[in-house]
Amino acid sequence: MWSASPDRYSRGESPARTGERASNRERVGSSGIGRNGPLVGLPVKTAGATDAAAGSSGGPAPAIMIAIGGRKTVPLADRAPAPGRLREAASTMTPKSGPATVPESSHSPAPYDGPTREEVLATRRQYLTPGLLTYYREPLLIVEGHMQYLWDDAGKQYLDGFAGIVTVSVGHCHPKIVEKVRDQVGKLQHATTIYLHPTAGEFARKLAEHMPADSGLTVSYFTNSGSEANEIAVLSSREFTGNSEVISLRNGYHGGTQGAMGLTAVGTWKFKGNPTVDVKHATPGYCYRCPFGLTYPSCDLKCARDVRDLIRHETSGEVACFIGETIQGVGGVVTPPPGYFATIYEIVREAGGLCVADEVQTGFGRTGSAFWGFENWGVTPDLVTMAKGIGNGIPLGACVTRPEVARMMANRVHFNTFGGNPVSMTQGLATLEVIDAEGIQANAREVGGHLKDRLSDLQARHPLIGEVRGMGLMLGVELVRDRTSKEPAASETAEILELCKGRGLLLGKGGLAGNVLRIKPPMCLTRADADFLVDCLDEALEIVENRMHGKTKN
Numbered sequence: 001m002w003s004a005s006p007d008r009y010s011r012g013e014s015p016a017r018t019g020e021r022a023s024n025r026e027r028v029g030s031s032g033i034g035r036n037g038p039l040v041g042l043p044v045k046t047a048g049a050t051d052a053a054a055g056s057s058g059g060p061a062p063a064i065m066i067a068i069g070g071r072k073t074v075p076l077a078d079r080a081p082a083p084g085r086l087r088e089a090a091s092t093m094t095p096k097s098g099p100a101t102v103p104e105s106s107h108s109p110a111p112y113d114g115p116t117r118e119e120v121l122a123t124r125r126q127y128l129t130p131g132l133l134t135y136y137r138e139p140l141l142i143v144e145g146h147m148q149y150l151w152d153d154a155g156k157q158y159l160d161g162f163a164g165i166v167t168v169s170v171g172h173c174h175p176k177i178v179e180k181v182r183d184q185v186g187k188l189q190h191a192t193t194i195y196l197h198p199t200a201g202e203f204a205r206k207l208a209e210h211m212p213a214d215s216g217l218t219v220s221y222f223t224n225s226g227s228e229a230n231e232i233a234v235l236s237s238r239e240f241t242g243n244s245e246v247i248s249l250r251n252g253y254h255g256g257t258q259g260a261m262g263l264t265a266v267g268t269w270k271f272k273g274n275p276t277v278d279v280k281h282a283t284p285g286y287c288y289r290c291p292f293g294l295t296y297p298s299c300d301l302k303c304a305r306d307v308r309d310l311i312r313h314e315t316s317g318e319v320a321c322f323i324g325e326t327i328q329g330v331g332g333v334v335t336p337p338p339g340y341f342a343t344i345y346e347i348v349r350e351a352g353g354l355c356v357a358d359e360v361q362t363g364f365g366r367t368g369s370a371f372w373g374f375e376n377w378g379v380t381p382d383l384v385t386m387a388k389g390i391g392n393g394i395p396l397g398a399c400v401t402r403p404e405v406a407r408m409m410a411n412r413v414h415f416n417t418f419g420g421n422p423v424s425m426t427q428g429l430a431t432l433e434v435i436d437a438e439g440i441q442a443n444a445r446e447v448g449g450h451l452k453d454r455l456s457d458l459q460a461r462h463p464l465i466g467e468v469r470g471m472g473l474m475l476g477v478e479l480v481r482d483r484t485s486k487e488p489a490a491s492e493t494a495e496i497l498e499l500c501k502g503r504g505l506l507l508g509k510g511g512l513a514g515n516v517l518r519i520k521p522p523m524c525l526t527r528a529d530a531d532f533l534v535d536c537l538d539e540a541l542e543i544v545e546n547r548m549h550g551k552t553k554n
């Protein structure tokens with residue numbers, strides 16, 4: 001989306017804010033490391049078998065899968081190397097002269113000798129909440145991970161295109177993180193914040209340094225999850241403003257606790273017995289399915305301007321805060337038009353409210369063009385909530401705000417047993433260090449840009465693809481049965497997930513109708529991985545499209 005030149009990035013500037021914004025770290029000066037530096041199992045096909053009948057787990061993809069797409073083979077030496085120190089699988093480019101195969105990993109998984117997949121599933125069904133959902137007709141038993149790859153109980157390797165739901169930011173079991181956490185676990189696992197520990201403050205300082213300069217966003221409240229971080233943001237805003245009403249966005253997801261579920265406006269994630277209290281839901285910037293039937297830019301951002309009417313009609317006129325994901329993740333990677341957030345922030349501030357950016361999925365460089373998603377939109381929130389990628393897989397979240405807002409939490413006694421836990425803090429700090437040292441944001445931009453270009457090429461050949469959207473390594477592919485009616489292709493999306501799984505690729509899905517492929521891998525993804533991902537998707541799309549049109553290819 002942005003066309004910033006590489007030297008802009010090397011100076012650490014967001015393209016939306018060039019010349020305006022430097023990080024707090026640049027302002028306060030510290031480590032000197034540049035922040036932009038370096039539901040269902042259609043299995044692998046066997047000859048003569050239908051996809052549904054073939055087994056889906058174990059073993060490499062059989063060679064009889066048909067190569068589709070005919071992409072020109074590029075000699076290895078001609079392919080751009082992965083930036084920074086990201087080398088995994090860089091030498092294993094898959095020429096598209098046969099079926100897509102997962103790039104080789106340098107890692108050898110240990111043989112798995114635990115309970116069988118069937119036993120694990122049976123135990124889960126008996127002893128864990130039935131509310132848990134699994135992907136795939138035959139749920140996957142994952143037993144080992146290394147960087148962007150996962151292995152199942154049969155030793156089959158997968159490219160993780162969904163990062164444990166956008167959580168493994170820099171790679172599964174990243175060796176530098178593992179080493180530091182191992183050391184911490186051996187020394188002290190827990191004490192609580194009633195005692196001092198050096199890592200929490202150090203991590204909070206580093207987070208503050210990653211905020212835009214002069215934003216004043218310097219104080220962290222650590223939690224264990226994104227839901228809790230959002231609860232803290234809303235509570236702090238209500239205390240600060242003395243107002244109660246909150247504006248969030250339709251199609252937004254903010255968590256599963258009572259308050260966070262109230263902020264959420266994807267109906268499938270709401271329970272009828274859990275009332276939404278003092279939250280009004282505004283219109284998302286979902287141009288592909290504009291709720292007003294308009295087109296950007298002639299719409300003049302009616303979706304954003306409508307917030308003024310919403311506040312006037314449905315609230316007392318004074319609000320506590322607005323909260324919005326800077327790209328809607330669960331809602332299907334819905335990426336708003338330029339000006340959307342700036343317009344809403346202005347209206348909300350006129351009504352006395354604070355602005356909260358939910359960066360649970362978009363933060364830590366995932367959008368490539370900026371460290372925080374909000375920087376892409378030229379706005380500065382009053383509070384920033386984060387989780388998932390902050391900890392590369394450990395339960396960790398945070399709400400970062402200005403000191404005067406943070407002070408509200410001292411109005412009463414408030415406590416979170418595991419907030420600031422030394423192990424979580426160690427993992428969070430180590431993750432942030434890896435993001436800086438290994439050029440993770442730059443990689444998200446470069447490999448993500450390549451991936452998006454190739455997905456857009458697929459769109460030209462596959463009518464199922466209605467839209468390719470997103471930024472960096474936060475990409476979505478919305479599938480529709482018909483490009484005019486835009487009827488959501490929900491069962492087709494599920495089938496594509498199954499076909500990809502059979503080929504060794506794990507993807508996510510989202511959107512209210514479940515018809516958006518969510519591509520949000522660990523940000524150490526290489527171009528070879530990206531090529532594999534697209535080739536795999538190409539094959540799956542062709543199979544599904546052929547079926548839709550009654551062709552029997554495969």
Ligand SMILES: Cc1ncc(COP(=O)(O)O)c(C=O)c1O
Pocket residue numbers: 224225226227228230253254255256325329330358359360361387388397
């Ligand atoms: C944007 C966003 N906010 C908040 C949450 C809630 O985070 P958690 O599941 O850690 O409570 C999620 C979880 O998917 C999310 O995607």
